[in-house]
Amino acid sequence: MLNLPAATPPGALDLTGDAAKRRRALQRAAVSVLERAGYEELLPPTFEYEDTFLRAGGSGVAERLLRFPDRDGRVLALRYDFTSSVARIAATTFTGASLPLRLSYSGRVYRQEPERGGRPRETLQVGAELLGDGSLEADVEVVRLTIELIRSAGLEDFQVNLGHVGVLAPGLAALEEPVRAQVRRWIDRKDRGGLTRALADRTGDAASLLHLPFVIGRRDALEAALGTTPVTAVEGLRHLLALDDALGPGEQSHVVYDLGEVRGLDYYTGVHFEVFVSGTGRAAGAGGRYDELMGRFGRPMPAVGVSIDLDAIAEVPW
């Protein structure tokens, strides 16, 4: 028996050689970007009461926690994300600190994957949270920081797909359940046929869902959409245009405005984005504004942040 190799659980990773070196180099580069930008690093615990992650309110968290019982029977979970822990710490340890808070982190997060194949259940992340600043400038700062973080990996072929929850919200609010859930599913799958059949005889805000989810492009795409957007959704579009105004040309070239993402609608409260790097089949980062997050930890204040998946980036040939 003792001569057999020890087994590893599915989705656990041994990283060695260049895979380890590349990740460490990426992590160093990212951490130094965050330091220079004035983001103070936190080292939150690797495990928390599961309630901390559930309370933060991300969708699908309950199904994906890696849990185990504590000695007293309370349920612990491995770190699902850093944002939950940072929010908890900011609401307690940092009560006396002046706002805004600029906090950062790097380390692994743990998430259950569907039981098919042994997809990794741990991911190396770095990220930042800007707490207590609800301004457009704060959004701009985090988008800039995101671009800088990806550049610190030596990559130039990437894009940040940016949307605003206020754009689709009026259209969705005009629908009744269960149609709304089905419509969200069609938008998520980019199924124009399904949407067209469901919304063919709708007028007003609901009819905006026939075209707004398919708006994707640079600044001119947003400007073109202004004419066809319900009055209630115009503010979101104007916010994105103002954000675009604040970016330099070297940043604008990495930003694509994309109004068709519905996944974060229950979590984000303003701008939200995903990062796509050429050579990966999945998003390499995500972020946005979640002004309701801190309230769930007892200290309401605006919040905007980003997290980058260094494992996804490490897979890109460079």
Add this chain to the structure above:
Amino acid sequence: MSRLRVALAKGRLFEPSVARFRAAGIDPAGDAGRRLLIPSSDPGIEFLVVKPADVPVYVESGAADLGITGTDVLRETGADVLEPLELGFGYCRLVVASPAQGRYPQLEGGITPRVATKYPRLAQAHFAAAGRPVDIIQVNGSVEVAPLLRLSHWIVDLVDTGNTLRANGLVERETILECGAVLVANRASQKLKLEAYLGVMERLEAVGR
């Protein structure tokens, strides 16, 4: 412009899939034969021919940018992909079938029904949602003979005309899912290769109407 790789499924969806691309002016060069990657008349598009159950896997991972698959396979794998276009062919139904002579939906003597299927997840989800305990057995072919051979009491399988079921003394009892062919796309490549993606979508839509 970025090159797009399209995964096509061997089997019943293959010919109509190729026909659709041909009509859109995207002609696979030569015959599929044994080659895995097939160039096309459009330098921006190449084809990949794989087993039907693998199309969602290739597209979800990004090894292929686009694919054509049936909603049966897609829902069974639970792949997280875009589904921008229903293609209007390959229609069939995923059904529960049982021997014409046997009792349904309860077996005699309170026995828990055994169900043979190639779709264990969809079958499990269907019975679980109705609160009906069953014992699911996964098989990879010849599902319709399972009750004859006493492997299972019932089956969950795809039905087109229903002839195969009748020939094996089975009766359709419930429909789980109406299925058809769909175009699927990788979530990241739809963003990174947007122009190429929109171009192909437009051409496929134009010939579908």
